């Protein structure tokens with residue numbers, strides 16, 4: 106990403122710290138949202154398939170309601186699904202500036218894939234609602250034959266669109282997430298920067314682990330969101346069908362419980378597998394916190410399953426959101442820790458740049474005498490000719506003509522046929538200046 110390299114400047118240590126907080130904030134938005142989209146799309150497709158197979162109306166209704174609930178609406182999809190990735194690209198470009206990490210490239214690819222993923226998923230969502238409207242049109246049998254066949258064609262193509270778009274959306278989303286986690290994983294493993302290719306970067310145990318971790322979290326959050334929206338938000342949904350209510354309740358509780366039971370397993374593997382450099386006391390602290398929160402969640406769900414009620418729906422949802430946030434903080438701390446040495450390089454670069462701007466690190470005043478000794482004395486003496494003429498012979502003509510002397514030194518021209526030409530000593534303007542001053546001020550006393 107050469108383009109990004111041009112707009113990225115070295116950052117101060119404080120600023121790098123701030124960038125880690127910015128990342129945390131955008132992940133607080135992005136991870137829960139994309140979890141819902143992922144869990145919602147999968148569950149909706151799954152229940153739609155079951156519904157079509159068993160022709161159980163509850164499945165079909167649940168399928169449609171899940172996707173409506175988890176995708177919220179189109180503009181939110183664009184804002185929370187796409188902008189955080191763009192921001193993450195810019196932040197990582199700063200954090201990993203001058204490193205050989207390909208993180209930014211993977212995030213960019215993830216961005217390119219998440220756009221069609223969201224388009225397909227929102228198409229799926231709206232076409233499901235559309236199908237619902239079409240199938241609720243009654244009295245079509247009493248219409249003209251022409252209208253009837255037109256209507257059939259139309260609703261069939263709407264159904265086809267539904268069937269394909271949901272599936273394509275899900276595939277694109279998986280690919281986008283795999284690349285997203287590849288980028289994140291690479292960022293926290295400086296040991297792998299600049300080595301390996303896309304295959305080893307993507308199909309890598311740590312990436313699989315992160316994706317698995319994400320999937321468990323995504324289903325837990327989706328289940329929690331279903332519980333929350335169906336049974337708590339605004340007093341809960343008004344069910345006119347008690348059987349459907351029980352159906353949703355049972356499904357949502359078991360999805361949430363099953364998925365959240367997997368989370369500690371992934372945390373465990375992740376903690377054991379993490380290279381020891383990435384672990385710090387605070388990472389352990391957050392890990393423990395998440396485990397405690399999950400334990401409370403299990404108890405709430407267990408109680409609701411036992412009593413067949415939905416009393417703790419909101420508790421479960423908010424605790425899961427809290428656990429997800431704590432996991433994000435934990436991951437960022439690990440990344441912060443892992444990239445510490447790179448951050449030090451960056452902030453040192455920043456300090457240097459700042460010093461240059463302030464003019465602090467200009468090379469100490471150039472000394473005319475020193476330049477003379479090093480660059481001129483091999484050919485010139487004060488009162489004897491050597492390779493070049495004695496200074497006492499040639500300098501008097503430059504009295505009061507310092508500028509001309511400087512011009513000669515910077516660009517010697519042929520003067521005296523008795524001598525060979527003087528080679529260009531290649532001095533910088535300030536150096537030529539200093540040595541000319543020194544010669545004019547000194548030659549008479551030598």
Ligand code: HEC
Nearest residue numbers: 480481484492493494499518519520521524525526527530
């Ligand atoms: C490789 C040898 C060599 C070095 C090194 C060298 N000079 Fe010279 N210098 C000469 C020669 C030869 C001449 C005579 C050139 C001519 O007359 O065309 C000369 C001539 C001069 C003259 C007289 C010019 C005139 O108008 O007659 C000055 C002044 C001078 N050098 C300054 C310097 C300074 C200052 C340095 C160091 C930064 C330097 N030289 C380094 C070989 C050297």
